[in-house]
Amino acid sequence: MRGWMGKFRSLFLFSTLALILSGCGEENLSALKPKGYSAELLLDLMLISIAIMIFVFVIVMAIYVYVLVRYRKKKGQEDIIPKQTEGNKALEVIWTVIPIILLLVLAVPTVQATFDLADQSTQGDEGVLTVEVTGNQYWWHFNYRGEEIATSQELYIPTGERVYLDMKASDVLHSFWLPAIAGKMDTLPGENINTMYLEAYEEGVYWGHCTELCGPSHSLMDFRVIAVSPEKYDQWLEDMKNVDPEAQPETTTAQEGQELFNNNCMSCHAIGGASMGVGPNLTNFGNREKIAGILDPTKENLVDWIVHPDEIKPGNKMPANIVEPEEAEKIADYLLQLEHSSVGVDAPTQTEE
């Protein structure tokens, strides 16, 4: 009931409609199960428009059914010629004016919501987080402004407050869509920065998609947004700032893996730091929800990915066979033990519902 029309939701068709629609889709993914301010605002707007449209549809269908039943030609009437009506001014006025009124009813909240979602009044204020988002073929980079840290594929945000996203793309158009929390915004190459904000109500791992065709692996450019309480978020920030990229792993295979990683992967990937490389930043990789945004975080999947990335995400820029499979296993051991922060690992994901 936090939406701006929460008070009215019990009226009209809304409660029924909302009930029917909320049966659709998975938690933390579906736009019909909003878990954030924008998504809730947008669902309300959708419900208003659906209600108006159903109202119109029922009227059209009532006339339609009546006409088709009543005026079907019947046997023995073949020679009857119906009255050739020219039209009816009163009717024309009615079905012009009523739709205009209905559209105005829809237009007002539409314009309100459009301006509401474009609001940037608190951006840059003390304590308000802005994340610089960059879309790349086929991964997302998140740079936490003023914090000297960065993540890829998984965006951490505090719940209950606005987080602004300043978005652009490095290569072709992408679009950042987080249905359960907010809508979407395109990311453009060049100087154009698009801004939107997220406000998550609950802790959770939210599923996001790229929604602008960006090449063969467009459908595999998923990301996660992990919303945690502000206290946990501060803890996470602390953890991330204290990452030691040189830290020695415990097992020997992982140590060998670290060596291999430094020799083969560091030109594109980074651990720790805030700059965006050619490939994703791999800090805290051991706690990633998914490998490459789509694979379950098992060692087997990771080895597969390291050796044959092109078979998993066609057209992506990571070269295949950069290392032998045995070497890839060691690198996998190293990466999977990179657990720099345990914040968010217990956040509910949609599969637990």
Next chain:
Amino acid sequence: MSTAVAQKRGLAATIWDYLTTVDHKKIALLYLYSGGFFFLIGGLEAMLIRIQLMKPDNNFISAGLYNEMITMHGTTMIFLAAMPLIFALMNAVVPLQIGARDVAFPFLNSLGFWLFFFGGILLNVSWFTGGAPDAGWTNYAPLSTTSPGHGVDYYVMGLQISGAGTLIAGINFLVTIINMRAPGMTYMRMPLFTWSTFVTSALILFAFPALTVGLFLMMFDRMFGSAFFDVALGGNVIIWEHLFWIFGHPEVYILILPLFGAFSDIFSTFSRKRLFGYSAMVFATVLIGFLGFMVWAHHMFTVGMGPIANSIFAVATMAIAVPTGIKIFNWLFTMWGGQIKMTSAMLWSVAFIPSFTIGGMTGVMLAAAAADFQYHDTYFVVGHFHYVIVGGVVFGIFAGLHYWWPKMFGKVLNEKLGKLAFWPFFIGFHLTFFIQHFLGLMGMPRRYWVFLEGQGLETGNLISTIGAFFMAIGTVIFLINIVYTAIKEPKVGGDPWDARTLEWSIPSPPPHYNFVQTPLVRGLDPLWVEKMDGKKGMTPAEPLGDIHMPNGSILPFMMSLGMFIAGFGFIYQVDNSSWLIAVFIGMGITLGSMLTRSLKDDLGHHIHKEELEADIKKGVGK
């Protein structure tokens, strides 16, 4: 029928006849056959897409090939199937509806067809030369400008050539309707199909140049090193989106308006009533056409235009619902109080009303700019535009074909098979696309090669695929019906439906000069007016005399062939400059043909009074 004549004259003569024809009725058939052919190709691509999306993580076709499929499905269906099928109806019907003997520029009519045809073939050749275009039918930069291979080059050249054909056809119909109307056929007596063709042609005139410009910029970026869309060199990728949609949104109305016209004629004929609110319908058509140019940016709500632009385009878009609503209600009230005869043509038209209303409703929902942040580029949009384009345009083409088939071929399509084709298509259509609205909101973006397991999208996608198979079955039955009708059905007279407009006052199919004597039009629904006065046919507006008709010409074919050859030259000169020879040969053929056309007088021929009198004795005049 023409096949009987063909057998007498031999196949080669028939082919030559069609290559050189400038007769609007034969050009209609050319549009029908090639549009139908491309419709089947586009349908096949759709089936492959649906099979790929039948289950999660499917590997039926590869990611790259999938992007080629969606690009070619969209491009083929819009430019190479829907447009020519609409032109087939316009060519077959509009000159007859206004009492003309041909279009204003018969030579250009032929040129328009051949340009479209060779453009379409060029585009589809890409399948065999290393990959079709893969940047979506919208071809957004920079994915398109950086797409490897020549796929996007084929898109640019193919659409440029066929687009020129469309522009020519549009201008031709504008001039035809302004200048070629029979005496008494005032603007406010024109049948709605003619009216909507008129408005559509105006839309083509203003919308296609935007596409032409966009394609030229794209062509120079890809082939000659310019940087209109290259941000690294100071270009801007959003320019393409604007140019594309300044064309692309009116294009939607270019597709649907003629069929609004067809539905109006069909509802009126099979209710045996004049169209309810004729002047309101005309006004609504013009208004939709006008507003169609004011709303292109609603395709770009998420591109970052800001809340002011978004709000303006949102409200403008909603406004289109008003004239569309006027149309829906006037159709309903045309049937109100009538004698509804449920023929196949009427069945498709009646099915159109709820289908299109749903498409219009989701259109208004999409117009709510903020809510579009959720809908945009998801399956909600896919559901919406298929409801409009299949539920409106394709239903309309089926309805129009059933309705005017006797006028084009002299035989009524078998009614039983017609209805048998309708039901699986209709049911399959709703199965396929209704669920897609929900899939979109549940988190399925558009143009996804695979959807992953565990996102709750499995059932919906399976239902959608099953629906697609039903649609395929309906289409196959329709094709069977065409063959069956050609072989088995008897010939019919000029007016099999007891219809109202001028095209039904002449034989089916009409003689190549259409009207022995130009008819005198005495009101809206001129044939109905005469019938109600107890007359058998139209009153002539002129005495029987010689008729001047244009000669056929191979030049339009040659001009288009030249462009086709030059197209390959432009595409491949990037790899090897010796391909420029193809450009010179192709452009030489085109320009040479144009020169021939300019220098050689072709004054046409006369059909003499004696021949006409002989024809009348055989029954043509009635």
